[in-house]
Amino acid sequence: MENNVKAQISLLVQIQKMDLDRTQQKDEQDDFPEKLKEAEQPLMEARAVFTALKASLEQVDKVKKDKELELQIAEEKIPKLKSRLTDLKTNKEYHAHLQEIEAAEKDKDNIEEQLLILMEESDVMKKDLDLKASVMEAEEKKFYSEKKKLENGIHQISESAKRLEEEWQVLAGQIEKDLLEDYKRLYSSRKGLAVSPLKGNICSGCHFSLPPQLVAEVKKEEKIITCSYCHRMLYANLS
Numbered sequence: 001m002e003n004n005v006k007a008q009i010s011l012l013v014q015i016q017k018m019d020l021d022r023t024q025q026k027d028e029q030d031d032f033p034e035k036l037k038e039a040e041q042p043l044m045e046a047r048a049v050f051t052a053l054k055a056s057l058e059q060v061d062k063v064k065k066d067k068e069l070e071l072q073i074a075e076e077k078i079p080k081l082k083s084r085l086t087d088l089k090t091n092k093e094y095h096a097h098l099q100e101i102e103a104a105e106k107d108k109d110n111i112e113e114q115l116l117i118l119m120e121e122s123d124v125m126k127k128d129l130d131l132k133a134s135v136m137e138a139e140e141k142k143f144y145s146e147k148k149k150l151e152n153g154i155h156q157i158s159e160s161a162k163r164l165e166e167e168w169q170v171l172a173g174q175i176e177k178d179l180l181e182d183y184k185r186l187y188s189s190r191k192g193l194a195v196s197p198l199k200g201n202i203c204s205g206c207h208f209s210l211p212p213q214l215v216a217e218v219k220k221e222e223k224i225i226t227c228s229y230c231h232r233m234l235y236a237n238l239s
């Protein structure tokens with residue numbers, strides 16, 4: 001391997017940088033559905049509020065319609081009762097009938113009052129529903145623009161991931177097979193740091209201080225030296 005070691009280490013360091021980017025890209029791709037869902041949340045909430053209010057309004061309007069019908073019946077009853085007054089023979093009958101008319105009028109007044117309350121309630125709810133509809137529309141716009149942004153972002157990431165993958169394959173082709181396998185194993189078991197630079201006599205991977213003899217061997221670049229503690233591949237200087 002002679003000074004091929006230096007070149008191989010340099011390739012591994014480049015591959016490692018790419019792998020970190022690839023890991024980050026993959027994380028972003030994995031996060032995409034969750035981010036989309038998160039962006040949609042305010043719209044879902046606005047829709048739920050609107051739908052619930054609409055259902056309540058429909059319910060109030062239904063009660064109101066029934067009440068209108070009830071009022072109509074109560075109103076029609078009064079002239080009918082009044083028209084029968086002339087048919088009555090005795091004073092007693094007459095008074096009893098007047099009381100019946102009075103009760104019918106009271107009944108009608110009560111229904112009118114209830115109807116008025118329902119109408120007010122319905123009006124307030126309609127105004128509120130219009131407001132909720134515009135909130136929902138605004139949330140819709142916001143979500144669709146955010147969705148587009150996220151989709152564009154993820155598209156760019158997948159394009160750049162494709163390019164990176166090609167570059168990775170080219171570099172990997174120049175690395176000795178066994179060494180690449182060692183690297184891959186270390187990369188996944190050592191949290192994305194398989195090739196670790198020395199800082200003085202300290203391994204950047206595990207932060208342990210290494211014996212001078214080992215440090216000297218790393219600097220010689222005659223063979224791949226691994227850290228005595230974490231077993232990462234060590235390098236001193238790439239320039």
Ligand SMILES: [Zn+2]
Nearest residue numbers: 203206227230
């Ligand atoms: Zn180490």
